[in-house]
Amino acid sequence: MFAVYAASPQPDNPLAALTVGERPSPDVPDGWVRVSVRAASLNMHDLWTLRGVGIKPEQFPMILGCDGAGVLDDGTEVVIHSVITSPGWTGDETLDPKRTLLTEKHQGTFAESVVVPARNVLPKPAGLSFAEAACMGTAWLTAYRMLFVKSGLRPGQTILVQGASGGVATALIQLGRAAGFRVWATGRSEEKRALAESLGAHDTFESGARLPERVDGVFETVGKATWSHSMKSLKPGGVIVVSGSTSGPDANAELQRLFFLQLSVIGSTMGTRDELADLLKYCDVTGVRPKIGSELPLERAEEGFKAMLDGDTAGKIVFTRA
Numbered sequence: 001m002f003a004v005y006a007a008s009p010q011p012d013n014p015l016a017a018l019t020v021g022e023r024p025s026p027d028v029p030d031g032w033v034r035v036s037v038r039a040a041s042l043n044m045h046d047l048w049t050l051r052g053v054g055i056k057p058e059q060f061p062m063i064l065g066c067d068g069a070g071v072l073d074d075g076t077e078v079v080i081h082s083v084i085t086s087p088g089w090t091g092d093e094t095l096d097p098k099r100t101l102l103t104e105k106h107q108g109t110f111a112e113s114v115v116v117p118a119r120n121v122l123p124k125p126a127g128l129s130f131a132e133a134a135c136m137g138t139a140w141l142t143a144y145r146m147l148f149v150k151s152g153l154r155p156g157q158t159i160l161v162q163g164a165s166g167g168v169a170t171a172l173i174q175l176g177r178a179a180g181f182r183v184w185a186t187g188r189s190e191e192k193r194a195l196a197e198s199l200g201a202h203d204t205f206e207s208g209a210r211l212p213e214r215v216d217g218v219f220e221t222v223g224k225a226t227w228s229h230s231m232k233s234l235k236p237g238g239v240i241v242v243s244g245s246t247s248g249p250d251a252n253a254e255l256q257r258l259f260f261l262q263l264s265v266i267g268s269t270m271g272t273r274d275e276l277a278d279l280l281k282y283c284d285v286t287g288v289r290p291k292i293g294s295e296l297p298l299e300r301a302e303e304g305f306k307a308m309l310d311g312d313t314a315g316k317i318v319f320t321r322a
Contacts, residue, residue, distance in 0.1 A: 009052025067137030155180030
């Protein structure tokens, strides 16, 4: 079958590992289902896979793609939940120490079809296109858990979203605005800030700029480059929720500020199947839809990967198949 995959780990030149070609069609074990992929979105995790991060060398070649939407063999339209737990695990899937995402152990969604456990597919709402639904399982689910499950914040409070043009960041802006938060965002360029405002941000600022007032919560996916600004932007008792560190993980913790102002730092990773079900209902009820910055046929996947590597994003990058 046609697929986009990582041939081998390439830490210093990830695009050198990217291969477009044929891979064996997957078998379907008992309790698993085949999804004919209609759309799949690109995530930073796919670039990390190309670099060999979070995957053992012997697991290559690996079909890329953490999430997507498609059709079961019986014609049911579904959205994929990409957190796959170990056998017998119950409860919050994100707490299973042996959990994996698609592309870490099991082949991913950038292909004609993908095989996942039966419990890892949910009905696609009719109001969501396949491309929109393909954004839900990773970036939007991560944002939903950060904002509604982990932060402890309430509508009416002020939040700051760092790095306004990425997939998780744009989702946070849209979800937060729809839920009644006052949403501020930072962006490195005028174009990125304009994108954030078009998605619902009440105000935007240059990266690192002094804010008019301190905020109740900051949402971090950038890491080292914005961490100090995030800490300085919080009210006493405020919270940072962090789900990524695209600019590097080794930020100064600023412990004196942390304890003196009684700040909270909360880690958040992906989300549960139940949270994905709630997110899909939330979008269906509110009419909120993901911002798709670029929609490309899967055959042109390299263009999307290069745009993400260069930071040239304006919402989600989605690959589609007819």
